[in-house]
Structure formats: structure tokens, C-alpha cells
């Protein structure tokens with residue numbers, strides 16, 4: 744069924760989102776609070792669009808046509824998405840409390856510990872999607888279907904709400 748253009752291309756978004764989160768961590772390390780907040784919000788919006796796309800378009804197709812592979816039930820993907828969103832809601836609150844802490848650097852260390860847990864979750868989630876979800880979808884879809892999935896994603900990322908995301912400010916320390 745599959746000729747060219749793989750949905751695996753969409754996994755590049757995972758790498759881009761990992762980079763966005765690292766940018767947020769770098770801003771925190773520099774105690775650049777405003778920048779850290781903007782980057783976290785931008786990351787949160789981007790990941791929410793990605794999750795929405797997977798839940799609205801990819802997971803229903805996967806369930807109907809691939810029938811859920813062992814260790815990769817739809818509820819598992821959705822459960823991980825929920826945990827990702829919970830982490831991000833907590834991080835948003837914590838950036839504020841870290842800057843208000845008596846010792847912000849110390850408070851930051853404990854936030855970074857939680858970031859490590861979050862990054863492990865993201866890594867597991869990426870692997871499950873990379874090894875099962877996306878390859879299965881390539882197997883069970885036609886090229887025109889995949890093209891229309893790419894178009895659906897473009898429509899989502901071009902939506903006014905996503906466009907309203909503040910641009911990434913250029914670090915005043917330059918890019919190393």
C-alpha cells in the first residue's frame with residue numbers, strides 16, 4: 744500500500760520538541776525567567792497540537808486498521824499524553840514558584856529532578872510511537888490518505904491559536 748512519503752516524517756516533531764524543552768532548561772539555568780516562561784508556553788502549545796493531532800487523526804486509524812499491537816494499546820498512548828500534559832501544567836506553576844523561592848538556584852535543582860522524570864516519559868513515549876504506532880500506520884494507509892493526514896496537520900499548525908504563540912526571543916547571550 745505504501746509507496747512514498749512515510750508518516751515517520753512526523754517523528755521529527757518529537758526531536759524539535761525535545762530541542763524546545765532544552766531551550767527552556769537553558770533559560771532556567773541562566774535564571775532568565777521571562778524567557779523560560781515564554782519557551783515553556785511555546786513548548787506546551789506545540790506539544791498539545793501534536794497530541795491533539797495524534798488523538799484525533801492517528802490513533803483512531805491505528806485502532807480501526809491495525810487493531811492495537813501488544814504493548815501499544817490506544818489507552819496507553821492516551822494515558823501517556825495525559826501524563827505529559829499534567830507534567831507541563833505543573834512545570835508552568837513551578838517556574839513561578841522557583842523564581843519566588845528564597846534560594847532560586849536550589850529550588851531549580853529540584854525542578855530539574857522532575858524534568859528528568861518528564862524526559863524519561865517523553866523518551867518512552869517516543870520509542871513506543873517510533874517502533875509501533877507510526878510504522879503500523881504506514882502499513883495500513885494509502886499514499887493519498889497519508890497526504891491528507893499531512894494536510895490536516897498543516898491546518899492545525901496554521902490555526903490562529905497556534906500562530907498566536909509568542910516567538911522565541913533571541914537570547915541576549917547569543918547562541919554559544
Ligand SMILES: [Fe+2]
Nearest residue numbers: 757793797872
Ligand atoms: Fe508523537
Ligand SMILES: [Fe+2]
Nearest residue numbers: 794797824872
Ligand atoms: Fe504521542
